[in-house]
Amino acid sequence: MENKRKYVIPGDVITTAPYRPEQNVILDGNKIISTAIGISEIHDDSIKVIPLTGKYIPKIDDLVIGKIISHTSLSWELDINSCYVGFLPAQDVFGRDFSAHADELSSKLKSGDLVAARIANFDRTRDPLVTIADRDLGKIDSGHLVKISPSKVPRLIGKRGTMIQTIEMATGAAITIGQNGWVVVSCEIPEGLLKAVKAIQMVDENAHVANLTDQVKEMLESKGES
Amino acid sequence: MTSISIIDELKKSQILELLEQGKRVDGRTLDEPRKLIIEINAIPKANGSARVRLGDTEVICGVKIQPDRPFPDMGDKGIFICTAELLPFSHSSVETGPPGPDVVELARVVDRGIRESHMIDLSQLVIQKNKSVVGVFADNVVVDYDGNLFDACAYAATAAILSAKTPKWEMRDDVPTLVEGGESYVPTTTIPVSITMGKIGNYIIVDPNGDEWASMDARITITTDSNGNICALQKGGNGGFTFDDVIKCGEISVKVGSKIREKLKQAKEGSQ
Amino acid sequence: MGGRDTATVLLDENGIRCDGRKVDEPRRIMIKAGVLKNADGSAYIEFGDNKILVGVFGPRDVHPKHMSNTDTGILRVRYHMEPFSVTERKNPAPSRREIEISKVIKEALEPAVMLDKFPRTAVDVYIEVLQADGGTRCAALSAASVALADAGIPMRDMVAACAAGKAADVIILDVNNEEDQAGQADMPIGYMPSLEKITLLQLDGVLTPAEYKKCIETGIHGCKIVYELQKKALTEKYFGNGEK
Numbered sequence: 001m002e003n004k005r006k007y008v009i010p011g012d013v014i015t016t017a018p019y020r021p022e023q024n025v026i027l028d029g030n031k032i033i034s035t036a037i038g039i040s041e042i043h044d045d046s047i048k049v050i051p052l053t054g055k056y057i058p059k060i061d062d063l064v065i066g067k068i069i070s071h072t073s074l075s076w077e078l079d080i081n082s083c084y085v086g087f088l089p090a091q092d093v094f095g096r097d098f099s100a101h102a103d104e105l106s107s108k109l110k111s112g113d114l115v116a117a118r119i120a121n122f123d124r125t126r127d128p129l130v131t132i133a134d135r136d137l138g139k140i141d142s143g144h145l146v147k148i149s150p151s152k153v154p155r156l157i158g159k160r161g162t163m164i165q166t167i168e169m170a171t172g173a174a175i176t177i178g179q180n181g182w183v184v185v186s187c188e189i190p191e192g193l194l195k196a197v198k199a200i201q202m203v204d205e206n207a208h209v210a211n212l213t214d215q216v217k218e219m220l221e222s223k224g225e226s
Numbered sequence: 227m228t229s230i231s232i233i234d235e236l237k238k239s240q241i242l243e244l245l246e247q248g249k250r251v252d253g254r255t256l257d258e259p260r261k262l263i264i265e266i267n268a269i270p271k272a273n274g275s276a277r278v279r280l281g282d283t284e285v286i287c288g289v290k291i292q293p294d295r296p297f298p299d300m301g302d303k304g305i306f307i308c309t310a311e312l313l314p315f316s317h318s319s320v321e322t323g324p325p326g327p328d329v330v331e332l333a334r335v336v337d338r339g340i341r342e343s344h345m346i347d348l349s350q351l352v353i354q355k356n357k358s359v360v361g362v363f364a365d366n367v368v369v370d371y372d373g374n375l376f377d378a379c380a381y382a383a384t385a386a387i388l389s390a391k392t393p394k395w396e397m398r399d400d401v402p403t404l405v406e407g408g409e410s411y412v413p414t415t416t417i418p419v420s421i422t423m424g425k426i427g428n429y430i431i432v433d434p435n436g437d438e439w440a441s442m443d444a445r446i447t448i449t450t451d452s453n454g455n456i457c458a459l460q461k462g463g464n465g466g467f468t469f470d471d472v473i474k475c476g477e478i479s480v481k482v483g484s485k486i487r488e489k490l491k492q493a494k495e496g497s498q
Numbered sequence: 499m500g501g502r503d504t505a506t507v508l509l510d511e512n513g514i515r516c517d518g519r520k521v522d523e524p525r526r527i528m529i530k531a532g533v534l535k536n537a538d539g540s541a542y543i544e545f546g547d548n549k550i551l552v553g554v555f556g557p558r559d560v561h562p563k564h565m566s567n568t569d570t571g572i573l574r575v576r577y578h579m580e581p582f583s584v585t586e587r588k589n590p591a592p593s594r595r596e597i598e599i600s601k602v603i604k605e606a607l608e609p610a611v612m613l614d615k616f617p618r619t620a621v622d623v624y625i626e627v628l629q630a631d632g633g634t635r636c637a638a639l640s641a642a643s644v645a646l647a648d649a650g651i652p653m654r655d656m657v658a659a660c661a662a663g664k665a666a667d668v669i670i671l672d673v674n675n676e677e678d679q680a681g682q683a684d685m686p687i688g689y690m691p692s693l694e695k696i697t698l699l700q701l702d703g704v705l706t707p708a709e710y711k712k713c714i715e716t717g718i719h720g721c722k723i724v725y726e727l728q729k730k731a732l733t734e735k736y737f738g739n740g741e742k
């Protein structure tokens with residue numbers, strides 16, 4: 001199976017051969033044109049472009065890190081680093097017995113709090129609905145927030161999780177990656193925390209480099225400041 | 227500009243934790259300003275200009291000099307006007323339209339710092355007394371926001387004025403007319419330097435960055451001149467300073483200000 | 499645009515223009531992508547003595563809400579000149595010229611951007627002219643296109659722009675400030691190179707039908723030169739210096 005990859009920018013004609021246009025390409029006559037800055041990939045009979053830039057677009061079931069920015073008496077609004085604001089209903093936290101009169105939202109979550117959440121629902125007609133009602137979700141009490149471009153998240157995770165495991169094992173850090181590009185790093189050892197943050201930033205800045213995994217390993221193994 | 231962003235609580239508690247150990251998130255000491263880069267003559271067509279980077283805050287100041295009518299009761303002095311504007315791409319929360327109170331305060335504080343120090347010798351900028359004088363306009367535009375616009379704009383305006391050249395005009399047939407080859411540096415008497423300090427808890431920090439700015443309870447901007455005298459001051463934010471705080475801030479502004487003054491001098495010398 | 503002053507020598511007997519260029523030669527152009535820290539996308543352009551910065555935010559929430567569109571995102575463009583960007587200090591308030599140019603640039607970008615996947619949002623393009631020297635709208639449009647791509651806004655094509663004109667009865671490429679003041683015609687053109695569509699076109703001056711055709715062809719040729727620099731700017735930022 002051919003897997004030709006090419007760097008493209010918007011307007012670049014990838015091919016005029018009869019492939020099926022998939023993500024981030026359009027068909028104009030017989031030209032298949034990229035609509036994003038990224039890497040074009042040909043699979044079997046289809047072409048898509050993996051973008052290297054752009055905001056996070058919510059997908060159902062994605063894990064995201066969000067920041068509470070406001071609330072009404074019935075729900076919270078979250079910044080999830082997307083074009084749309086996340087919407088967390090009070091029942092999700094207080095349960096079915098929630099009463100707007102009795103229960104005060106800011107007692108559980110207030111502006112500035114960070115949460116690990118999941119996208120529960122999203123369609124084009126309304127803002128994404130999020131949930132924190134799960135064991136691995138909820139308010140983040142400690143840790144360091146690192147922001148990377150959402151398009152670099154797959155690179156940070158790596159094939160079958162190899163990149164992120166490499167970083168966690170070399171530093172002793174626990175890392176929670178939001179699909180929206182926000183990453184929380186916790187580490188008991190200050191040097192481990194610093195190295196983990198540095199490794200994450202390295203992936204963000206060098207995602208296009210071929211031997212990135214080796215470069216990151218090298219940096220993690222080196223002693224002292226660089 | 228404490229409302230420019232909602233800081234996440236994790237960051238705010240980290241800032242306080244580190245301050246208790248005498249440290250800051252970016253590794254600076256409490257009285258250390260960020261790296262300052264001054265580029266003179268960034269806009270060659272203007273009479274003077276400077277592009278300043280204070281950490282990740284970036285400001286460009288352009289100085290335009292042209293003949294103008296004097297102010298009614300100041301016919302023997304030239305005119306100096308300093309403005310400041312946040313460009314809409316400097317931060318996601320900036321809105322277009324007329325400036326709000328934060329930006330108006332910024333412009334007026336920067337203007338006062340330079341004016342009250344008598345930096346520009348306005349008496350030398352008269353073409354014809356009571357009729358025609360030289361107007362010096364220093365317009366600051368903020369390109370990128372990361373806290374402490376007061377100092378960034380002040381340094382940009384000061385550097386732009388220090389390196390600005392004014393043409394010479396003469397009255398001919400009752401009209402100010404350009405004299406070819408009569409250019410000279412704008413006459414200056416001193417180099418004002420503003421130092422802005424923020425208060426977080428009980429700690430005073432110099433040159434707060436964006437996150438520190440969003441976490442602080444109050445701030446104070448103090449401008450000193452080349453003689454080490456304090457010539458302008460502004461307290462802002464909804465917290466308060468003790469008497470000892472304010473005295474300490476005065477001392478810091480003289481000490482840190484003199485170091486920044488050296489940088490401004492070097493920038494001017496580098497351009498000549 | 500001023501009067502037609504014939505004192506400036508716009509074209510000498512060797513076919514050299516007042517700034518040393520040949521008739522089909524554009525000024526020096528430099529474009530850099532991703533120059534601002536807070537904006538979602540940005541670009542800086544130097545086109546001759548023009549210096550222009552563009553920052554893009556979006557897609558993002560629309561305020562006030564009544565301006566949003568339930569079916570598609572909207573594009574908003576603001577072209578603004580700094581007080582120190584021109585010879586005589588300009589008042590910071592937006593002039594009618596700036597308002598018109600903002601609209602014309604918006605309409606030049608709309609055919610390229612694809613916002614139907616982002617209903618109820620806006621993409622804001624902020625253009626700031628730091629120094630002006632003739633042809634700012636073309637330089638601004640070219641930089642805006644790069645900033646939009648840098649922000650990850652889906653686009654059918656880039657939009658590249660350049661002006662052509664007439665001076666001393668000759669069709670010239672890329673009109674500078676002096677040529678704009680003293681010349682006979684100025685035609686800014688915005689062009690999508692892959693889709694081969696003109697999205698910005700204005701004319702100031704008098705042209706015969708033959709000159710009109712030649713002017714457009716010359717302008718499109720200039721747009722293609724600008725396009726290569728837009729591509730270079732994005733390639734440098736995203737793909738480093740090597741090919742994959």
